[in-house]
Amino acid sequence: IVGSGSSSKVIATLPSGESVEVLLFGATVTSWKSNGGKTENLWLSEKAVLDGSKAVRGGVPVVFPVFGPPPKEGHATSALPQHGFARTSRWEFLGKSTSEGTADSNSIKLDFGLYTKGLSEEARKAWPLDFGLVYSVTLSKDSLQTVVNVRNEGETSFEFQFLLHTYLKIQDISKIAINGLGAVEYVDKVLDATTHKQSDSSITVTGEVDRVYKSIPQDTTSVVEDGKPRFDVVRDNLQDTVLWNPWIEKAKAMADFSPDDAYKQMVCVEVGAVQGWQKLEKGEVFEGGQTIKSLL
Numbered sequence: 056i057v058g059s060g061s062s063s064k065v066i067a068t069l070p071s072g073e074s075v076e077v078l079l080f081g082a083t084v085t086s087w088k089s090n091g092g093k094t095e096n097l098w099l100s101e102k103a104v105l106d107g108s109k110a111v112r113g114g115v116p117v118v119f120p121v122f123g124p125p126p127k128e129g130h131a132t133s134a135l136p137q138h139g140f141a142r143t144s145r146w147e148f149l150g151k152s153t154s155e156g157t158a159d160s161n162s163i164k165l166d167f168g169l170y171t172k173g174l175s176e177e178a179r180k181a182w183p184l185d186f187g188l189v190y191s192v193t194l195s196k197d198s199l200q201t202v203v204n205v206r207n208e209g210e211t212s213f214e215f216q217f218l219l220h221t222y223l224k225i226q227d228i229s230k231i232a233i234n235g236l237g238a239v240e241y242v243d244k245v246l247d248a249t250t251h252k253q254s255d256s257s258i259t260v261t262g263e264v265d266r267v268y269k270s271i272p273q274d275t276t277s278v279v280e281d282g283k284p285r286f287d288v289v290r291d292n293l294q295d296t297v298l299w300n301p302w303i304e305k306a307k308a309m310a311d312f313s314p315d316d317a318y319k320q321m322v323c324v325e326v327g328a329v330q331g332w333q334k335l336e337k338g339e340v341f342e343g344g345q346t347i348k349s350l351l
């Protein structure tokens with residue numbers, strides 16, 4: 056653990072130079088370097104607030120127990136802020152485990168926990184349910200795996216949504232193509248919040264995009280840059296993916312998004328379970344996550 060107070064983070068490095076940094080605040084992965092430590096794979100805003108007073112603009116914020124604005128009323132999450140409380144709560148560092156194999160199969164796993172007792176009073180009041188989250192971040196030579204385990208520790212059932220709001224760092228948005236979501240139905244949050252489907256299997260980003268792809272048949276979403284494979288984002292027990300880029304105006308309007316034109320260097324491919332609700336009875340557990348492969 057490096058630092059103290061709200062900005063403490065955990066840093067892990069493989070003998071071959073790859074590294075990961077995780078802020079205890081939100082258990083937000085803020086840096087993941089592959090390629091011997093030479094390639095940063097995650098975009099982080101220059102004005103990201105890292106002291107715990109605001110959700111981090113960049114990296115991999117954890118969205119739980121509600122995605123986006125909660126239902127206006129009548130749901131247990133209705134009193135929560137956009138994207139819930141996991142990304143704005145301080146998590147516990149549960150420990151590190153290393154698995155040593157050949158140079159290519161070395162990995163380090165970092166575990167983080169968030170429990171009802173660790174919530175702010177405000178969040179606890181807004182969502183008075185007993186839960187335990189364990190979030191495991193595993194660094195390998197060419198990949199990063201992030202998996203959450205949600206347990207219902209209370210007497211009554213609860214419903215939740217979950218999403219990993221990954222900001223991938225790219226060189227130039229005009230040169231990327233996204234494969235694996237093309238012919239899947241999506242809800243367009245920019246247009247009209249209704250369902251659409253495009254016929255082209257490859258997606259390019261040429262303006263603001265905020266789409267929720269649901270019940271995706273294949274597990275891998277690929278990002279190709281300049282004709283070369285750049286990332287594979289593989290879903291594990293998660294059926295949905297959000298594709299987001301704020302583009303010019305929205306990027307400018309976000310005080311913590313910097314520089315203004317950095318929308319060209321990022322694209323959010325956010326895996327999750329956001330269609331309807333996941334329900335857990337007393338004592339039940341849900342597990343889901345992603346493996347991101349850096350293909351440079």
Ligand code: BG6
Pocket residue numbers: 110123137138220244265266297299325
């Ligand atoms: C995405 C949503 O997941 O997150 C967008 O689909 C939203 O609608 C974006 O704008 C960023 O949210 P926030 O709360 O981090 O500004």
